[in-house]
Amino acid sequence: MSAIQQNIEAASASYSASFTKGDLELPPARKYLVLTCMDARIDPAQAFGIELGDAHVIRNAGASALEALRSIIISQQLLGTNEIVLVKHTGCGMLTFNNDDAFDIVERNLGQAAVEELKESKIDFLPFPDLEQAVYNDVAFLKASTLVPDSVEISGWIYEVETGRTNRVV
Amino acid sequence: MSAIQQNIEAASASYSASFTKGDLELPPARKYLVLTCMDARIDPAQAFGIELGDAHVIRNAGASALEALRSIIISQQLLGTNEIVLVKHTGCGMLTFNNDDAFDIVERNLGQAAVEELKESKIDFLPFPDLEQAVYNDVAFLKASTLVPDSVEISGWIYEVETGRTNRVV
Numbered sequence: 001m002s003a004i005q006q007n008i009e010a011a012s013a014s015y016s017a018s019f020t021k022g023d024l025e026l027p028p029a030r031k032y033l034v035l036t037c038m039d040a041r042i043d044p045a046q047a048f049g050i051e052l053g054d055a056h057v058i059r060n061a062g063a064s065a066l067e068a069l070r071s072i073i074i075s076q077q078l079l080g081t082n083e084i085v086l087v088k089h090t091g092c093g094m095l096t097f098n099n100d101d102a103f104d105i106v107e108r109n110l111g112q113a114a115v116e117e118l119k120e121s122k123i124d125f126l127p128f129p130d131l132e133q134a135v136y137n138d139v140a141f142l143k144a145s146t147l148v149p150d151s152v153e154i155s156g157w158i159y160e161v162e163t164g165r166t167n168r169v170v
Numbered sequence: 171m172s173a174i175q176q177n178i179e180a181a182s183a184s185y186s187a188s189f190t191k192g193d194l195e196l197p198p199a200r201k202y203l204v205l206t207c208m209d210a211r212i213d214p215a216q217a218f219g220i221e222l223g224d225a226h227v228i229r230n231a232g233a234s235a236l237e238a239l240r241s242i243i244i245s246q247q248l249l250g251t252n253e254i255v256l257v258k259h260t261g262c263g264m265l266t267f268n269n270d271d272a273f274d275i276v277e278r279n280l281g282q283a284a285v286e287e288l289k290e291s292k293i294d295f296l297p298f299p300d301l302e303q304a305v306y307n308d309v310a311f312l313k314a315s316t317l318v319p320d321s322v323e324i325s326g327w328i329y330e331v332e333t334g335r336t337n338r339v340v
Binding site (some may be wrong): 049073155 | 199219221226231238239241243249254261266275286332333
């Protein structure tokens with residue numbers, strides 16, 4: 001068992017020993033979803049004030065609305081959420097490379113078969129050169145999609161990894 | 171401003187006032203990634219013992235490895251992680267519907283244009299009828315992918331929303 005796996009077992013024993021929230025419902029109580037980055041420096045529950053049971057939390061590389069689209073539809077159409085809070089952040093990895101760089105790295109590290117699998121999966125790494133613009137773009141993408149009803153409230157924010165602050169952009 | 175947005179502003183003011191972790195590095199310090207569900211009843215940091223800065227956390231509907239593939243590649247190839255902890259959970263929404271149900275709901279709620287956008291995006295909602303089997307399947311998918319090197323350690327777990335416990339499956 002790896003050190004990481006041992007850490008989970010220890011955390012689980014401790015967390016479950018004092019766990020009192022076993023009766024929460026499946027649909028989020030406050031009917032919203034947070035879409036943010038997978039970045040290791042973000043703790044959404046603490047930084048954005050999410051109580052257990054209140055909101056769906058979707059996370060991926062760069063808080064990409066496109067990668068998250070399937071999950072957003074499920075959240076809204078099957079589990080009743082009607083508000084989206086999209087949070088990107090300063091110092092994001094997606095600001096540090098472009099698609100060509102990423103494809104070159106995959107080819108060098110994993111070989112030609114991996115590049116072919118990448119192309120078959122039609123994966124775009126969706127890096128962005130401008131953080132604030134990326135927030136606007138993803139909010140605009142969600143507002144324009146027929147898959148997100150106009151009644152859904154959508155806001156866009158930037159979390160500062162340097163200060164712990166979250167500021168609204170749109 | 172919505173009540174949800176007010177809640178974020180209040181949480182941000184409080185969190186940033188006592189924030190002391192502004193110097194963490196971009197690459198996860200412990201070089202692992204957790205892939206889990208967007209479910210509102212999961213707090214990965216607490217339940218799985220993730221310290222701020224230590225791990226990428228990817229979340230989507232059902233902890234789908236397929237939806238997460240782009241993010242997993244970025245995490246490993248561009249940001250140096252080399253271990254995957256995949257955690258699905260009891261009571262998951264993905265156990266409660268099938269693709270036909272979901273397409274019917276989208277058509278009824280959002281109309282034919284939305285169904286067309288869904289088909290163009292080639293979205294599969296990826297529901298699963300058996301939780302433990304779904305963990306095995308997603309771990310097997312990652313192990314078989316040429317995009318995830320054989321050197322990456324992968325484990326599969328189930329979090330119990332009723333007890334707060336996380337148990338290893340594979």
